Amino acid sequence: MMNIMHSALRRLDLNLLPIFDAIYRHRSVRLAADELAMSTSAMSHALSRLRITLNDPLFFREGHRMCPSVYATQLAPSIASALNYLNQELTPQPKFETSTSTERFQIAITDFTAFCIFPALMHKLQQEAPGLHFELLYLPHSPALTELLAGEVDLALGFSTPDEARHPELEEITWLENEYVVISNQNRTQLTLEDYLAARHLVVTPWNEKRSVLDLQLELMGFIRQIAIKTPSMLSAPFIVAESDLLMAIPRLAAEKLLPAMNIKIFALPFEIPSFEVKIYSHIRSGKRDATNWLKSVLQQLAKEINSEQ
Structure with missing residues (x-):
């Protein structure tokens, strides 16, 4: 027989779980409906669907209260814990704000990029983005492929070597050219x-x-x-x-x-x-996409300023 992953979840509309949790906590269809911004009729309909799916009455009306069944009492802690975990983990990434961000960037560099670029970069950012942190790492190969793919560095600044092969998961842009x-x-x-x-x-x-x-x-x-x-x-x-x-x-x-x-x-x-050509390498699935894109744009602007002074 074919093994079907998550067979119980596939039978259940997961939108019903917050409804179960709200009724269990409030012991009231009306209060649960208010919390979830639903009508009481929609809430009652959802509860009926949940009873059919789980093959259990789940709640019994006693006066003005909805009292849980034994099965509902067993389910409640696990559902509450799962919803709380998912709510925390699925919170949208905060928008990157340069003036207030305390983001930490790990960047693979050479002496050349540290010596020629970072003094100007830090001078620029001390007013524009004073909360940013940088960890500069010397790595023994270019373009720090393993570290970028593993998420150990956010960007790599280095020159391409003659035998370098382009990797489909890396983005590379020509950043700085110099004779x-x-x-x-x-x-x-x-x-x-x-x-x-x-x-x-x-x-x-x-x-x-x-x-x-x-x-x-x-x-x-x-x-x-x-x-x-x-x-x-x-x-x-x-x-x-x-x-x-x-x-x-x-x-x-x-x-x-x-x-x-x-x-x-x-x-x-x-x-x-x-010309001597330095590239910026990044991973296409970076977890800091907004932040790294902003930093790349700052580095590119600095390169333009440096080239105009030559």
């Missing part, structure tokens, strides 16, 4: 392609990627550069460059933020390559 430049110590006076290939290099690999887009482009041109160091930290890397003969390719936005505080020089990258 690559090269930084060196202050002793260097020029940077030709020949100089670049002759030098040793520091490469930042925040997602532990095997090869960067620069190496792929050089390979297409028939060249290989000498990589002396790979590191996941973009912020430690310029300090190494400033004290050595190493070169480092870096987005112009980060290089110009570092320049006033460090003994480095900025040179144009001596070969053509697509």
Whole structure:
């Protein structure tokens, strides 16, 4: 025989359960009807349907009171508990209000996004949305697929890798584009392609990627550069460059933020390559849809402002 899930529930109109609960609590059809904004005739009709479905009289009239049957007395606690639980769980999500929200965002980032974007973001939000909280997480891969799918992070801000496959449950938008430049110590006076290939290099690999887009482009041109160091930290890397003969390719936005505080020089990258592209990744079934959509719009506006200043 086929096993039918919830066979008892499928025989019952669940709208009758609040009616049972109200009559049981008030011991009155009239008072129960008032509570549920129903007419007494509609309430009596619903009670008749419930009696037929459950094959029990449920309530007996004694004077002005409706007294429960033994079966109704047994049912009442479970029905009350179930209705209370469902009422709490099915409460609509509150509308996201920026000025009063205390929402907590967990965001997967790289050093680049933390260094170049979050100072401006926090400055903007301290007046607009002062109650928001952020937890920034460094993750060892892009685009934080596992964490996004599991709901462990709300957004991931990172660059796409050459071997990255698009996942159907992730939304991705191109967020920030910036050209690559090269930084060196202050002793260097020029940077030709020949100089670049002759030098040793520091490469930042925040997602532990095997090869960067620069190496792929050089390979297409028939060249290989000498990589002396790979590191996941973009912020430690310029300090190494400033004290050595190493070169480092870096987005112009980060290089110009570092320049006033460090003994480095900025040179144009001596070969053509697509811009550094950072994406915002989110899950299509995010439980914070309104909040994350709002935050994405704020981040996109900041990116426009940053691009206009370049």
